[in-house]
Amino acid sequence: MIQRLILLALIGLMAPTLAFAESVYRWEDENGVVHFGDREPTGRASERVSVKTGQSSSDAERQSAQEQVRALDESQAERERREKETAVEEARRKQREARCQTAQANLKTINSNARIRVEEDGEQRYLSPEEIEEKKQQFEDIVSESCGEPAS
Numbered sequence: 024m025i026q027r028l029i030l031l032a033l034i035g036l037m038a039p040t041l042a043f044a045e046s047v048y049r050w051e052d053e054n055g056v057v058h059f060g061d062r063e064p065t066g067r068a069s070e071r072v073s074v075k076t077g078q079s080s081s082d083a084e085r086q087s088a089q090e091q092v093r094a095l096d097e098s099q100a101e102r103e104r105r106e107k108e109t110a111v112e113e114a115r116r117k118q119r120e121a122r123c124q125t126a127q128a129n130l131k132t133i134n135s136n137a138r139i140r141v142e143e144d145g146e147q148r149y150l151s152p153e154e155i156e157e158k159k160q161q162f163e164d165i166v167s168e169s170c171g172e173p174a175s
Contacts, residue, residue, distance in 0.1 A: 047072045126165035
């Protein structure tokens with residue numbers, strides 16, 4: 024008899040502790056009826072109710088598992104988009120640098136040589152002084168466009 028009394032006393036002492044450990048959720052259905060349950064409803068916004076105080080935590084404080092997964096997917100997609108943009112920007116920068124170097128080398132060649140030979144339609148010919156000035160202006164424009172800081 025004493026053993027049963029001790030067992031009953033232990034169960035009585037542990038019952039409040041077990042009750043506090045449980046999660047209780049509160050939600051409304053489509054008819055506006057408020058429901059309470061120990062499992063979070065799927066596909067519905069719910070509030071977690073504190074068993075000790077009876078107060079609920081709002082959805083802003085706690086997200087459902089599906090909302091957390093959705094938020095994680097969105098953040099990963101955003102990070103991938105930023106990385107892709109960064110890769111595109113890097114490719115543009117490298118292309119601009121290569122164009123700058125080529126234009127500078129061409130300018131150096133034009134400035135150091137009196138005669139410039141070009142090949143057109145399989146035949147070689149020398150550029151006239153007017154053509155040399157025109158090419159020089161083209162390469163200077165490319166240098167000013169490509170070698171400076173990129174326009175934002």
